[in-house]
Amino acid sequence: MQAVHFGAGNIGRGFIGTLLYQAGYHTTFVDVNEAVIAEINRKKQYEVVLAAEQKESLMVKNVSGINSVAKPEAVVEAIAQADIITTAVGPNILAVISELITEGLRKRLETNQQPVNIIACENMVGGSSLLKEKVYARLNDQDQAAFSNHFGFPNAAVDRIVPNQTNEDMLTVSVEPYFEWVVEKPAIKGEIPVIPGITYVEDLAPYIERKLFTVNTGHTVPAYVGHLLGYETINEAMKDEGVQEVIEGALGGIR
Numbered sequence: 533m534q535a536v537h538f539g540a541g542n543i544g545r546g547f548i549g550t551l552l553y554q555a556g557y558h559t560t561f562v563d564v565n566e567a568v569i570a571e572i573n574r575k576k577q578y579e580v581v582l583a584a585e586q587k588e589s590l591m592v593k594n595v596s597g598i599n600s601v602a603k604p605e606a607v608v609e610a611i612a613q614a615d616i617i618t619t620a621v622g623p624n625i626l627a628v629i630s631e632l633i634t635e636g637l638r639k640r641l642e643t644n645q646q647p648v649n650i651i652a653c654e655n656m657v658g659g660s661s662l663l664k665e666k667v668y669a670r671l672n673d674q675d676q677a678a679f680s681n682h683f684g685f686p687n688a689a690v691d692r693i694v695p696n697q698t699n700e701d702m703l704t705v706s707v708e709p710y711f712e713w714v715v716e717k718p719a720i721k722g723e724i725p726v727i728p729g730i731t732y733v734e735d736l737a738p739y740i741e742r743k744l745f746t747v748n749t750g751h752t753v754p755a756y757v758g759h760l761l762g763y764e765t766i767n768e769a770m771k772d773e774g775v776q777e778v779i780e781g782a783l784g785g786i787r
């Protein structure tokens with residue numbers, strides 16, 4: 533089974549790529565960072581370390597990479613053959629990658645009649661819907677109809693803290709042991725991808741809202757309040773008892 537994943541960053545390697553490997557996929561990472569892509573192709577594996585007292589680690593194998601700036605045609609080909617397509621690039625980049633995704637899906641319609649699902653794994657409400665909108669803006673009515681017969685864009689909620697980090701091996705990634713990947717089932721086209729760790733739900737709204745308004749509220753409040761108080765970093769802000777009180781109040785309000 534072949535997966536194409538856009539964004540070989542923290543969530544790409546540390547979360548989505550890990551679950552895809554465990555589910556038996558070969559994952560082709562697509563990224564604009566040549567150093568990371570070259571290293572993935574050289575090593576063909578990378579280490580994921582669980583940030584817990586017992587530092588368990590896992591070697592993720594069956595991976596390769598494509599630099600989408602240098603080899604866009606290889607990305608188009610990979611999409612045409614993929615069994616699943618995922619992203620973790622950041623909300624603002626979805627519009628950018630929509631061009632290659634559109635070309636890949638067009639090529640796929642010519643060569644491969646299998647349905648495929650494109651799942652945006654970003655911190656936002658309606659990430660896959662936004663990607664679909666950007667793809668459909670590039671299509672005429674006839675192509676839109678063909679795309680909607682074959683391609684699903686189920687929305688998702690992803691939760692796993694993978695902080696910015698620098699490791700001796702640039703591919704190694706340290707991750708929070710806990711994770712949650714929730715995907716909107718009614719939007720799936722074709723067979724439901726069997727990926728242990730994905731929870732399929734009928735209605736994603738309560739899951740994405742719970743995630744963003746709990747976990748991310750806890751991260752965002754010290755950023756906003758800290759900025760207002762003139763702190764340079766969240767770490768500095770967190771040492772201020774007044775900021776701690778505001779955070780506790782905000783989290784108390786969403787219980």
Ligand SMILES: NC(=O)c1ccc[n+]([C@@H]2O[C@H](COP(=O)([O-])OP(=O)(O)OC[C@H]3O[C@@H](n4cnc5c(N)ncnc54)[C@H](O)[C@@H]3O)[C@@H](O)[C@H]2O)c1
Pocket residue numbers: 538539540541542543544562563564565600620621622623625628629653654655690691692693694695
């Ligand atoms: N890190 C976390 O704890 C966390 C947790 C949940 C959700 N998220 C979300 O996951 C997404 C990714 O976050 P991250 O922490 O992995 O960021 P990251 O910066 O580590 O990774 C993003 C990757 O996307 C790549 N990229 C940028 N432009 C691209 C393009 N045009 N084509 C292909 N790749 C491109 C970057 O080079 C980078 O490797 C974001 O939406 C973030 O909000 C992050």
Ligand SMILES: O=P(O)(O)OC[C@@H](O)[C@@H](O)[C@H](O)[C@H](O)CO
Pocket residue numbers: 655690691692693694747748751
């Ligand atoms: O990448 P951002 O700015 O959307 O969010 C930064 C962190 O708060 C975020 O990545 C959390 O670690 C994550 O949402 C946990 O699941």
